Amino acid sequence: xxxxxxxxxxxxxxxxxxxxxxxxxxxxxxxxxxxxxxxxxxxxxxxxxxxxxxxxxxxxxxxxxxxxxxxxxxxxxxxxxxxxxxxxxxxxxxxxxxxxxxxxxxxxxxxxxxxxxxxxxxxxxxxxxxxxxxxxxxxxxxxxxxxxxxxxxxxxxxxxxxxxxxxxxxxxxxxxxxxxxxxxxxxxxxxxxxxxxxxxxxxxxxxxxxxxxxxxxxxxxxxxxxxxxxxxxxxxxxxxxxxxxxxxxxxxxxxxxxxxxxxxxxxxxxxxxxxxxxxxxxxxxxxxxxxxxxxxxxxxxxxxxxxxxxxxxxxxxxxxxxxxx
Amino acid sequence: xxxxxxxxxxxxxxxxxxxxxxxxxxxxxxxxxxxxxxxxxxxxxxxxxxxxxxxxxxxxxxxxxxxxxxxxxxxxxxxxxxxxxxxxxxxxxxxxxxxxxxxxxxxxxxxxxxxxxxxxxxxxxxxxxxxxxxxxxxxxxxxxxxxxxxxxxxxxxxxxxxxxxxxxxxxxxxxxxxxxxxxxxxxxxxxxxxxxxxxxxxxxxxxxxxxxxxxxxxxxxxxxxxxxxxxxxxxxxxxxxxxxxxxxxxxxxxxxxxxxxxxxxxxxxxxxxxxxxxxxxxxxxxxxxxxxxxxxxxxxxxxxxxxxxxxxxxxxxxxx
Numbered sequence: 295x296x297x298x299x300x301x302x303x304x305x306x307x308x309x310x311x312x313x314x315x316x317x318x319x320x321x322x323x324x325x326x327x328x329x330x331x332x333x334x335x336x337x338x339x340x341x342x343x344x345x346x347x348x349x350x351x352x353x354x355x356x357x358x359x360x361x362x363x364x365x366x367x368x369x370x371x372x373x374x375x376x377x378x379x380x381x382x383x384x385x386x387x388x389x390x391x392x393x394x395x396x397x398x399x400x401x402x403x404x405x406x407x408x409x410x411x412x413x414x415x416x417x418x419x420x421x422x423x424x425x426x427x428x429x430x431x432x433x434x435x436x437x438x439x440x441x442x443x444x445x446x447x448x449x450x451x452x453x454x455x456x457x458x459x460x461x462x463x464x465x466x467x468x469x470x471x472x473x474x475x476x477x478x479x480x481x482x483x484x485x486x487x488x489x490x491x492x493x494x495x496x497x498x499x500x501x502x503x504x505x506x507x508x509x510x511x512x513x514x515x516x517x518x519x520x521x522x523x524x525x526x527x528x529x530x531x532x533x534x535x536x537x538x539x540x541x542x543x544x545x546x547x548x549x550x551x552x553x554x555x556x557x558x559x560x561x562x563x564x565x566x567x568x569x570x571x572x573x574x575x576x577x578x579x580x581x582x583x584x585x586x587x588x589x590x591x592x593x594x595x596x597x598x599x600x601x602x603x604x605x606x607x608x609x610x611x612x613x614x615x616x617x618x619x
Numbered sequence: 620x621x622x623x624x625x626x627x628x629x630x631x632x633x634x635x636x637x638x639x640x641x642x643x644x645x646x647x648x649x650x651x652x653x654x655x656x657x658x659x660x661x662x663x664x665x666x667x668x669x670x671x672x673x674x675x676x677x678x679x680x681x682x683x684x685x686x687x688x689x690x691x692x693x694x695x696x697x698x699x700x701x702x703x704x705x706x707x708x709x710x711x712x713x714x715x716x717x718x719x720x721x722x723x724x725x726x727x728x729x730x731x732x733x734x735x736x737x738x739x740x741x742x743x744x745x746x747x748x749x750x751x752x753x754x755x756x757x758x759x760x761x762x763x764x765x766x767x768x769x770x771x772x773x774x775x776x777x778x779x780x781x782x783x784x785x786x787x788x789x790x791x792x793x794x795x796x797x798x799x800x801x802x803x804x805x806x807x808x809x810x811x812x813x814x815x816x817x818x819x820x821x822x823x824x825x826x827x828x829x830x831x832x833x834x835x836x837x838x839x840x841x842x843x844x845x846x847x848x849x850x851x852x853x854x855x856x857x858x859x860x861x862x863x864x865x866x867x868x869x870x871x872x873x874x875x876x877x878x879x880x881x882x883x884x885x886x887x888x889x890x891x892x893x894x895x896x897x898x899x900x901x902x903x904x905x906x907x908x909x910x911x912x913x914x915x916x917x918x919x920x921x922x923x924x925x926x927x928x929x930x931x932x933x934x935x936x937x938x939x
Binding site for chain 1 (some may be wrong): 731784787877900922
């Protein structure tokens with residue numbers, strides 16, 4: 295077990311290092327740098343050049359990468375050229391927002407998707423058909439579409455804010471409870487935009503898995519013993535049928551990150567995606583690398599969660615190192 | 620269900636192909652006094668409640684400051700069909716153009732932009748899909764046929780790419796290239812980047828099929844008859860992956876259309892004079908304008924329809 299954890303940790307570190315290095319190198323070889331935006335803003339060529347020397351941007355990409363790497367292993371991720379703040383703090387703050395968004399969406403999607411999938415996969419009739427139809431529509435609504443539609447709904451009805459994370463008039467005088475409520479209100483739209491297609495995906499997986507598990511012999515045995523159908527479904531069928539959903543957890547986490555990018559842009563949610571996008575556009579080297587590293591941590595976390603979920607659901611997998619399918 | 624999906628996708632493709640025959644308006648013409656003009660639906664019931672030949676009510680700018688438009692109910696304009704090479708248009712343009720889906724912020728015809736934009740969106744997705752299929756089939760086929768270390772290495776690589784959040788990879792690659800480029804170069808770049816991100820899933824599937832088929836009797840017979848590696852792969856093993864490739868093509872194309880829309884939405888896709896669904900959606904980023912003119916979301920409906928069609932035709936769960 296300890297060895298297994300150690301290998302997993304090593305792989306995760308490797309992933310984070312590889313992803314952030316790749317992002318940094320890509321930005322280094324990209325044309326232009328942070329000073330490019332000031333061209334034509336009245337700054338003279340000499341002052342721009344002096345600025346580049348001051349920031350160390352005049353060195354070769356390999357040299358800059360080496361310097362960054364040497365500092366990164368000591369957990370010094372540099373300073374954002376755009377914000378003038380340490381990258382670590384900035385990224386941590388935004389990553390927290392994205393994590394909040396992702397977890398809220400994931401929780402909502404699981405809470406809606408799994409039960410609906412069990413219902414639609416275990417019987418026939420009007421309700422399951424309706425669930426299937428709605429889920430087909432929702433799964434065909436990528437986050438770009440769902441977030442735009444929800445913003446439209448929000449703008450026309452005023453039910454919830456159309457964007458941002460806090461109200462503009464959020465005074466410091468208010469208590470933390472009200473502040474939390476304010477954030478929660480702003481969270482509804484982006485979380486729903488991500489959760490809708492995700493819940494549909496989970497519903498479809500769960501529906502198929504439930505239908506398959508219903509055909510297992512232990513289910514027939516339980517029914518033959520006289521266990522009521524409802525109890526058979528929620529006690530005997532549910533747990534083993536959760537496997538496919540748990541198995542795609544890692545993939546879902548990646549999708550969650552990918553999908554949350556456009557939602558963050560559309561709804562101005564101050565998360566990692568927006569930060570990375572801004573950093574990429576203005577060639578904020580160290581910030582790009584920092585965001586990529588945080589993304590790598592997310593991915594590793596997702597894979598770990600997936601394994602943990604699988605082990606929790608299916609005891610047969612416990613202790614087996616090749617638990618990942 | 621399957622047929623319905625294929626029909627939806629075919630309809631969208633047909634609309635894109637026939638764009639010039641569907642509207643007399645060009646996607647980039649700015650009609651004066653038509654900024655955020657409301658849609659002009661085709662009607663068959665007149666103001667008096669009687670049925671008549673299909674017509675539209677002309678729209679008039681009532682208040683320039685408030686951008687308020689009025690329907691002129693006293694002057695219905697009859698729609699003429701199949702004349703001058705266009706399926707449907709208003710016979711008489713003296714009372715203004717017919718904008719079936721309204722106007723955008725610059726007074727351009729949203730319907731014309733939608734059907735012309737579908738061309739660029741579909742074209743870039745198609746090019747990227749072909750690229751991804753080509754790379755994926757080559758890599759997967761080679762890995763499956765070769766086996767051993769090469770197989771292991773290629774599959775580890777594709778696993779790695781699959782794990783990465785695709786949109787960020789696309790975004791990083793695109794952002795690393797010059798941000799402002801002519802449309803033709805943007806097309807090649809976006810298609811290339813999407814193909815680079817999309818190939819691993821194809822490769823994994825093709826590899827599994829090829830490796831499985833290689834053990835079958837017919838493949839062994841071909842080897843016994845002296846078929847070389849290349850011949851075995853191209854003639855005997857890859858054809859077995861046809862069904863898988865077709866399903867993947869549909870799924871990838873839908874994902875790529877979405878990716879193009881996302882890129883263009885954030886301003887890293889096509890520049891404004893070119894028309895794609897993503898370029899159109901960029902205007903919807905202005906929330907207050909979008910709330911007043913929801914028809915700006917027409918391309919979102921197009922994306923939804925296309926993804927729905929693909930999901931019906933090639934269910935993701937079936938092809939996994």
